[in-house]
Amino acid sequence: MADQSIISALILGLIEGLTEFIPVSSTAHVLLAGHFLGFKSPGNTFAVLIQLGAILAILLVYFSKLLQIVLALPSDPRARRFVAAVLVAFLPAAVIGALAHDFIKTILFETPVLICIVLILGGFVLLVVDRMQFRPKYRDVMDYPLSLAFKIGLCQCVAMIPGTSRSGATIVGALLMGADKRSAAEFSFFLAMPTMLGAFVLDLYKNRDALSFDDATIIAVGFVMAFVSALFVVRSLLGFVSRRGYSLFAWWRILVGAAGLIGLFLMG
Numbered sequence: 001m002a003d004q005s006i007i008s009a010l011i012l013g014l015i016e017g018l019t020e021f022i023p024v025s026s027t028a029h030v031l032l033a034g035h036f037l038g039f040k041s042p043g044n045t046f047a048v049l050i051q052l053g054a055i056l057a058i059l060l061v062y063f064s065k066l067l068q069i070v071l072a073l074p075s076d077p078r079a080r081r082f083v084a085a086v087l088v089a090f091l092p093a094a095v096i097g098a099l100a101h102d103f104i105k106t107i108l109f110e111t112p113v114l115i116c117i118v119l120i121l122g123g124f125v126l127l128v129v130d131r132m133q134f135r136p137k138y139r140d141v142m143d144y145p146l147s148l149a150f151k152i153g154l155c156q157c158v159a160m161i162p163g164t165s166r167s168g169a170t171i172v173g174a175l176l177m178g179a180d181k182r183s184a185a186e187f188s189f190f191l192a193m194p195t196m197l198g199a200f201v202l203d204l205y206k207n208r209d210a211l212s213f214d215d216a217t218i219i220a221v222g223f224v225m226a227f228v229s230a231l232f233v234v235r236s237l238l239g240f241v242s243r244r245g246y247s248l249f250a251w252w253r254i255l256v257g258a259a260g261l262i263g264l265f266l267m268g
Contacts, residue, residue: 008039009218013050013225020054020226021189021233023126023168023249024256028115031162032260035112036267041215047109048203049219051196053226058189061234082142089153089170089187090194096157101202104160112264118163119257126250129172136180141187148177149187156191163257166195171246182242189234 012030019026030047034040041047059066072079097104108114138144144152155173159166167188174184 005039005214005218006221008034008037009046009221010225011037012039012046013053013222014229016047016050016222017054017057017226017229017231018233020051020230021058021167021185021192021237023122023165023171023246024253025115025119025122025159025163025165025168026051026054027109028119028163028165029256031109031115032112032256036263041218045203045207045215046219046222048199050222050226052200053223053228054230055193055196055200057227057230057234058193060231062189078142081146082144085144085146085149086190086194088146089149089156089191090198092150092153093156093160093195094198097160097199098202100160101206104162105203105206108160108162112260114161115163116257116260116264118161119253119260122164122168123250123253123257126168126172126246126253129175130246130250132175134175134178134180136183137178138174139180139183141183141190144179144183144187148174148179151177152187152191156195165253166192168249181245182238185238185241 012033015029015033016026019029027047030050034047039046069079069082073083138148152170152173155169156166157169158164159169167185170188170191171181171184174187175181179187
């Protein structure tokens with residue numbers, strides 16, 4: 001049983017890292033895969049805690065840029081505005097996530113049919129948005145105004161419904177409000193840092209009494225796998241979406257959602 005749990009953790013960690021930063025909903029993929037693998041974790045904590053591995057992947061890839069921004073804060077108004085924009089965008093999810101945490105984890109995370117339906121609907125939304133012709137006003141995340149950042153943060157709150165996709169909600173919101181595809185994806189990366197770290201800390205605190213040493217081992221395995229696989233995605237995603245857009249991810253969402261519904265129907 002322990003070996004089976006380790007193998008499941010490896011698979012789920014791989015899925016988390018590969019899907020966290022593309023608009024397909026990593027949470028939906030991890031929850032559905034865990035459901036069909038028969039994998040259980042206290043309070044569905046595993047799906048949230050292994051996201052820290054993906055966060056560290058972003059920090060590693062963007063370490064140089066983050067360091068430059070931090071060093072420039074005392075003298076560069078542009079750097080200060082960017083940090084403020086990320087914090088402003090993070091604020092709505094911080095408030096709503098804290099207030100609705102128990103409902104999200106005990107109701108929404110436990111409803112695989114809802115997750116599949118949201119995956120499919122989100123795929124069609126992404127298809128429509130990807131085919132729209134925009135005239136971008138913002139091409140550099142350093143130039144995003146605070147008002148735009150706050151609106152993107154509101155869009156991120158929709159992703160508390162598993163299947164929506166945090167990156168998908170923020171990217172679609174940014175595109176509709178004048179960002180180009182590359183900067184929309186990059187801002188989603190930066191916004192993920194405080195958002196996912198906050199979710200990690202809150203979930204760890206809420207479930208501190210339910211976790212055992214065995215749970216910690218399994219989470220560590222998923223964490224490492226998520227880190228390694230997320231590194232690959234973060235290094236390659238911006239170039240891909242600049243050239244190809246988001247239609248591939250939209251069709252993937254639809255296929256996974258449909259396959260999930262069929263699997264749930266067949267398995268009862």
